[in-house]
Amino acid sequence: MENTLKKNIKWFWSGVILIELILFYSSSMTYKQQTSVPFLEKYLSRKPMSDTLKSISFNYGGKTQSIENDGYYHFVEFFIRKGAHFGIYMILGIFLCLALYVYFKNNNFLRIFIPWMTATGLAAFDEFHQGMTGGRTPAVVDVILDSTGALTGALMIVLILYLVSRYKEKNNSKI
Template identity: 45%
Template structure:
């Protein structure tokens, strides 16, 4: 296992496993993925409703607010977008850590890991386009790119700190 981690194979396995989860998820319709029923059970008292009602913004040309979407759909929006950011954060970081032992150049590894992750995000949105009941959004690719970029940047900073023995 230590060798798998050292040569990056473990991280590549993690990246591809998360990609498989995303592919499966994108094969489902919105209704199959909906977490609204779960949220209605867990948050039946609608905590923080008054505070959340003050939030309103536009995403992909649609108003996102409690008034426009309802309490549970509003919360689900943040769950879904948080999942986008987090999953692509894991893929981007895993690609970086998995490719670094092979490429050796930190900057080149970062660029390749980011491009591969964003490319997969684009393919995922295309997959959603051909799946019934799904809406592909360019804004989701931007969110995915931000997640991947954040992870890669943190990995690069960590590598720099470790190399310089700052701590």
């Protein structure tokens, strides 16, 4: 399995670089350039799940998030944006973990910790970069969300690769 990972390492690093380019471009855009509210207004004109969403209210980064405070479309957009934060950093965590996996033989802690901390540092840099963009505000809580996504991705990969290696060992011992 390690040979397969070594053979594909350039693809894993390419994935890391591609994600970082996407993140850099995205954090260079103003909120107005990036908002999905007009799209949501056009395609969710009937406001699906509105009754369910009305009952949801929580604090995120010192601000209460709810339909009452933000309106339906901005509230839905909030979930899309934060889901994108978590998801893109989960994918980054996966690619970083795969790219660095072979360097930390027999040390699953470092196989998780190094990609996680690398992605967390990149998330902090991305928020800093976002702060230099007009109409955007950097948020520590977004770095925490990004970091959680990266940790989830790294944990998933280490667990999957562990289970695959156990499965291969088990099948090889039967032969």
